[in-house]
Amino acid sequence: MRDSTTASGPPSIGVDIGGTKVLAAVVDEAGRVVDTETTATPGVGPGIERASVSEVEDALVRVVEALTRVHGRCSVGVAAAGFVDARGERVRFAPHLPWRDEPLSERLTGRLGSSVVGDVYVDNDANCALAAEARFGAAGDAEHVVMITLGTGIGGALLLGGALHRGRNGMAGEFGHMTVVPGGRACECGGHGCWEQYCSGRALTRSAQAHGSTLSGPALTEAAQAGDPAAVAAYAEVGRWLGVGTANVVAALDPDLVVVGGGVSAAGELLLAPAREELAGTLVGAGHRELPAVVGARLGPLAGVVGAAELAREVF
Amino acid sequence: MRDSTTASGPPSIGVDIGGTKVLAAVVDEAGRVVDTETTATPGVGPGIERASVSEVEDALVRVVEALTRVHGRCSVGVAAAGFVDARGERVRFAPHLPWRDEPLSERLTGRLGSSVVGDVYVDNDANCALAAEARFGAAGDAEHVVMITLGTGIGGALLLGGALHRGRNGMAGEFGHMTVVPGGRACECGGHGCWEQYCSGRALTRSAQAHGSTLSGPALTEAAQAGDPAAVAAYAEVGRWLGVGTANVVAALDPDLVVVGGGVSAAGELLLAPAREELAGTLVGAGHRELPAVVGARLGPLAGVVGAAELAREVF
Numbered sequence: 015m016r017d018s019t020t021a022s023g024p025p026s027i028g029v030d031i032g033g034t035k036v037l038a039a040v041v042d043e044a045g046r047v048v049d050t051e052t053t054a055t056p057g058v059g060p061g062i063e064r065a066s067v068s069e070v071e072d073a074l075v076r077v078v079e080a081l082t083r084v085h086g087r088c089s090v091g092v093a094a095a096g097f098v099d100a101r102g103e104r105v106r107f108a109p110h111l112p113w114r115d116e117p118l119s120e121r122l123t124g125r126l127g128s129s130v131v132g133d134v135y136v137d138n139d140a141n142c143a144l145a146a147e148a149r150f151g152a153a154g155d156a157e158h159v160v161m162i163t164l165g166t167g168i169g170g171a172l173l174l175g176g177a178l179h180r181g182r183n184g185m186a187g188e189f190g191h192m193t194v195v196p197g198g199r200a201c202e203c204g205g206h207g208c209w210e211q212y213c214s215g216r217a218l219t220r221s222a223q224a225h226g227s228t229l230s231g232p233a234l235t236e237a238a239q240a241g242d243p244a245a246v247a248a249y250a251e252v253g254r255w256l257g258v259g260t261a262n263v264v265a266a267l268d269p270d271l272v273v274v275g276g277g278v279s280a281a282g283e284l285l286l287a288p289a290r291e292e293l294a295g296t297l298v299g300a301g302h303r304e305l306p307a308v309v310g311a312r313l314g315p316l317a318g319v320v321g322a323a324e325l326a327r328e329v330f
Numbered sequence: 331m332r333d334s335t336t337a338s339g340p341p342s343i344g345v346d347i348g349g350t351k352v353l354a355a356v357v358d359e360a361g362r363v364v365d366t367e368t369t370a371t372p373g374v375g376p377g378i379e380r381a382s383v384s385e386v387e388d389a390l391v392r393v394v395e396a397l398t399r400v401h402g403r404c405s406v407g408v409a410a411a412g413f414v415d416a417r418g419e420r421v422r423f424a425p426h427l428p429w430r431d432e433p434l435s436e437r438l439t440g441r442l443g444s445s446v447v448g449d450v451y452v453d454n455d456a457n458c459a460l461a462a463e464a465r466f467g468a469a470g471d472a473e474h475v476v477m478i479t480l481g482t483g484i485g486g487a488l489l490l491g492g493a494l495h496r497g498r499n500g501m502a503g504e505f506g507h508m509t510v511v512p513g514g515r516a517c518e519c520g521g522h523g524c525w526e527q528y529c530s531g532r533a534l535t536r537s538a539q540a541h542g543s544t545l546s547g548p549a550l551t552e553a554a555q556a557g558d559p560a561a562v563a564a565y566a567e568v569g570r571w572l573g574v575g576t577a578n579v580v581a582a583l584d585p586d587l588v589v590v591g592g593g594v595s596a597a598g599e600l601l602l603a604p605a606r607e608e609l610a611g612t613l614v615g616a617g618h619r620e621l622p623a624v625v626g627a628r629l630g631p632l633a634g635v636v637g638a639a640e641l642a643r644e645v646f
Binding site: 299 | 334370399413423424431460473474486487488490491493495496497498499500501503504505506507510511512519522524574577578579581582584585586612614615618619620622
């Protein structure tokens with residue numbers, strides 16, 4: 015981690031395209047967000063047609079230009095919830111956005127012109143979050159890190175030997191569709207028994223319902239923290255499934271550290287303690303190895319913009 | 331891959347400690363085995379007590395010295411079926427051998443003395459096999475490679491960004507105990523539903539029995555290649571389970587290539603074709619990505635000694 019007291023140099027802009035809003039932030043070299051701009055994510059909401067490629071681009075250009083008008087030329091990084099190729103140029107596929115093999119970097123670079131330093135950098139949102147946690151958050155000293163983000167589904171990213179591992183297609187870290195129960199619950203991906211069917215925001219809501227609670231989201235987290243038995247039981251169940259899948263990833267990669275982020279991780283130990291217990295109980299050779307620490311992410315919802323800005327800065 | 335016509339430089343010795351014999355081989359820079367020496371693995375067989383640490387060391391020293399007497403000083407690498415620390419010094423745990431946190435490199439280096447160049451190098455046998463396949467075999471051009479070895483159980487290794495990924499404890503690539511069926515078949519590791527309970531030499535024998543065959547090992551392979559329905563069905567079943575687990579590893583790592591080695595892989599397409607079909611059918615985003623090729627290993631039972639010799643040569 016860098017010393018946050020010695021930050022200097024030009025700012026960089028990170029942009030995170032979320033389910034409801036597009037957040038752009040000017041981030042300094044110490045990882046501090048010094049300005050933000052937001053706009054609604056186009057084409058999201060009941061009864062609204064999926065946005066066109068140009069509508070989404072318009073939104074991205076708008077928030078970036080609002081910031082560069084104030085802060086001058088910046089490097090720009092975009093965190094996208096989708097499959098981004100390993101060179102950070104194309105969005106191959108984004109489940110909730112119109113991009114299909116879209117040369118997003120080239121298009122945004124062309125439209126933003128001289129307000130951007132170098133080319134616009136594009137990466138998967140989980141890679142951005144992990145880059146941010148590695149620089150400024152929970153993963154500062156670790157060489158091999160698995161990041162698992164629990165939102166609506168599961169996202170993930172890998173830092174191996176100190177560098178992001180993206181894989182051949184830029185699709186490494188897609189843990190959510192690892193099969194944990196062959197022939198299990200049907201998944202939107204067309205498969206069955208995918209991990210995110212058992213461990214995610216949606217799985218949490220389902221588990222809470224099975225335990226008699228009608229709560230979900232932050233209200234469910236608050237209820238669990240207040241000791242509500244159904245909410246606590248739901249986090250414990252999802253936490254155990256977190257441990258099951260984590261054990262598989264740890265068996266394959268033997269990391270130093272597992273960082274759990276995303277909205278579901280806000281419950282902290284209610285989720286992480288059962289995950290650790292399951293991991294220690296099922297991981298092969300557990301008596302002959304150092305288990306990785308399993309910790310919560312530190313940067314919260316800003317991890318995507320901080321990481322995108324940092325990665326863009328590193329590239330140029 | 332190096333050009334095998336230009337080999338030169340000093341030879342290196344690789345030693346592979348197998349279930350029945352210890353094989354040592356002098357390997358030239360082109361990966362060619364130019365001499366071998368074998369001895370029985372101490373303490374293996376029905377009614378025989380597990381060998382002592384010194385008995386196993388004696389056997390290793392004996393085969394190496396028999397070769398150095400003829401070939402002069404060599405670098406020496408040892409492939410061990412066990413957990414080896416990431417620095418190649420200690421065997422933390424070996425299921426079938428007496429080593430428990432054993433400083434094998436230091437002990438062998440001390441005993442072999444001036445007949446060895448540098449320190450004796452020790453690595454996991456699957457890492458050695460992958461190093462051999464990367465230099466001289468099936469994985470020559472690939473950057474990110476998953477190696478899966480199907481013997482009695484499952485071993486594995488990872489080449490990521492062109493380098494072996496060993497992990498914090500040197501235990502990366504231990505795919506055999508990834509859970510593929512929660513609450514499934516009991517495993518020697520104490521867990522349930524481990525991948526190697528469904529995909530390994532033992533799983534193959536079990537499947538053949540369920541299909542009415544009493545064959546196992548090479549006889550079962552020959553029967554399958556001759557079209558025996560029970561044998562073919564057993565390989566198809568184990569092949570599908572190979573695909574299930576491979577899909578999980580590929581989802582996490584997005585490699586260029588999957589190399590399948592070990593005795594079970596001798597059946598070739600009878601095993602690999604169902605695995606590829608399962609992989610293509612279950613891997614997330616299969617329509618939006620290039621799938622890794624799934625190929626058989628090329629170096630066969632010599633991969634361990636060739637890789638151990640090559641890794642020892644690289645270190646010194």
